[in-house]
Amino acid sequence: MVFEDIYRDYWNKVFRICMGYVNDTDVAKDIAQETFINIWKQLPNFRNESAIGTWIFRIASNNCLRQIERQNRMPKTELPEQIEDKHEPDKEWQTKLLYKCIAELPETDRIIISLELEDVKQAEIAKITGLSESNVRVRIYRIKEKLTLKFKQHEQHN
Amino acid sequence: MSNTIDFKALWNREETSAPDVRQIFARANKLNRNSRRKIMVCNILLILTIIFYAFMWWYFHPQLITTKIGWTLMIGAMVMYVISNYQLYPLLIKADMETDSHAFLLQMIRIKHKQEFIDNMIIKLYFLMLGGGLGLYYIEYLKRGTLLLQLSIYCVTLALLALNWFYMQERKTRKQHKAINDVINKLEEVNRQLLD
Numbered sequence: 155m156v157f158e159d160i161y162r163d164y165w166n167k168v169f170r171i172c173m174g175y176v177n178d179t180d181v182a183k184d185i186a187q188e189t190f191i192n193i194w195k196q197l198p199n200f201r202n203e204s205a206i207g208t209w210i211f212r213i214a215s216n217n218c219l220r221q222i223e224r225q226n227r228m229p230k231t232e233l234p235e236q237i238e239d240k241h242e243p244d245k246e247w248q249t250k251l252l253y254k255c256i257a258e259l260p261e262t263d264r265i266i267i268s269l270e271l272e273d274v275k276q277a278e279i280a281k282i283t284g285l286s287e288s289n290v291r292v293r294i295y296r297i298k299e300k301l302t303l304k305f306k307q308h309e310q311h312n
Numbered sequence: 313m314s315n316t317i318d319f320k321a322l323w324n325r326e327e328t329s330a331p332d333v334r335q336i337f338a339r340a341n342k343l344n345r346n347s348r349r350k351i352m353v354c355n356i357l358l359i360l361t362i363i364f365y366a367f368m369w370w371y372f373h374p375q376l377i378t379t380k381i382g383w384t385l386m387i388g389a390m391v392m393y394v395i396s397n398y399q400l401y402p403l404l405i406k407a408d409m410e411t412d413s414h415a416f417l418l419q420m421i422r423i424k425h426k427q428e429f430i431d432n433m434i435i436k437l438y439f440l441m442l443g444g445g446l447g448l449y450y451i452e453y454l455k456r457g458t459l460l461l462q463l464s465i466y467c468v469t470l471a472l473l474a475l476n477w478f479y480m481q482e483r484k485t486r487k488q489h490k491a492i493n494d495v496i497n498k499l500e501e502v503n504r505q506l507l508d
Contacts, residue, residue, distance in 0.1 A: 158333055165330035173326055183328065191340045192409050209410065216409045216416045222498050223420075248317075249325045262505040265413060271323035284414025285506060298319065305317055 155206060157194050164207075165190075167272050168214045174268035175218040177257030185221065189214045208278045215265045215282055222261070248305075255304045259297065266290060267297045347402070354398030361390050374452060382448030389441035396434050404430065417503040424496045431488060435481060443473050 168189050172182035192213045200209060256264055262283065269279045276294070280287040365387045374380050405423050407416070446469055454462045 161330065161333050161336065166327050169328055169330075170323065170326050174323075179328065183331070187331070187336060187339060190336050191343065194336060194340055196410060212412060213409045215413050216407075216411070219413060219416060219420070219502065220407075222502060223495055245322070245325060249322045252319060252322045253326060260505045261502045262413065268323075271320050273320070282412060283506065284412035301319065302317060 155197070155200070157197055160193060160197075160206070160210065161190055164210050168210065171211065171214050171265070171268040171272060172218055173253055174256045174271075175261070175264045176221065177253045181221075185217050186214070189217045192217065204281060205278065207274065208281050211269060211272075211274060211278075212282050215269075218265060219261065251305065251308060252301070255301050258304075259300070263293065263297050266293055267301070270294050270297075350398050350402075354394055357394045357398075358391060361387060361394070376452040378448040379452040382445045382450070385441045385445030386449065387445075389438050389445065392441070393434065393438050396430070401430065414503070414506050417499055417506070421496060421499045421503065424492055424499065428489065428492045428496075431492075432485070435485065439473070439477055439481070446473075 165186065169182055169186045172185040172189070173179070176182050176185065189210075193210060196213070200206070204212075256267055259267065266279060266283060266285075269282060270276070274282070276290045277287050279285075279294075280290045283290070285293070365383070368383065374383065405427055407419055407423060409416070411419065447466070450465060450469070454465060457465075
């Protein structure tokens, strides 16, 4: 597998997962770049023991978790004022609200829901996080409920 | 807003153009250069220490075994500090990024504990070797002086070491200890999220 192809196919997927974790474009880009540096370095040792996507998402998730070490890079969960004041929710506003809500979740839930929204199979999410498949299923259900509730609360406020 | 929100559609709207792949290579090369530079600094420091050691030995012609042991201990402390900081330390705290999140968190917790232990051990050993070495080194040169001179020099040296150890070093260690502990607590908290 050629690195350039992986980079082209996975950049946006990895970026979105990082965005879900930190809700900050610059920090997310930075983590995504670190992830691709890891991928580039480790690619010659990749033995196809897992699917390439699972392998990439593992590295991306761990790079996100590594942010715990860097305390100064905490997630920015505040919405910009001009967006918060909007009364007519449009798609862009909803997208920002979704990423804000995800970044407010506990760290591991952020990763799980980001992978789910990225269309990663639940069995693969289980392999990436180290949880059982049934646990992943239950968690995704609960997280989606939480997100729906948050969206509705925002709707009522506006 | 409808009752069912299409989260996936909203999620996929977030996109950013991928930076030129050459940026990734450039950044990776910069990281490699930095780690190579660190190893080079380590080697230069070691060579300089050995040259300094050989020169002092040749210049002062120590006669007593205490001077020789003292001198070796002091140089040993410096060599140990340089090697542990530039070569051993980065190897011991290297993390495997390809494992699952749960194993990764446990690994990070282990690394942080190890880091804390090494920091403490190296600094204690460094002071012990430096202090002991200095004490032994002085014996030969101070025995020519008066008792008062001997006592004063030992007291000043001891006071300087104590000040460094109890004030500067303790403060620094406490700060580092707190920073590492905060990270460990956060890692453990995140890991518990997976166990709940």
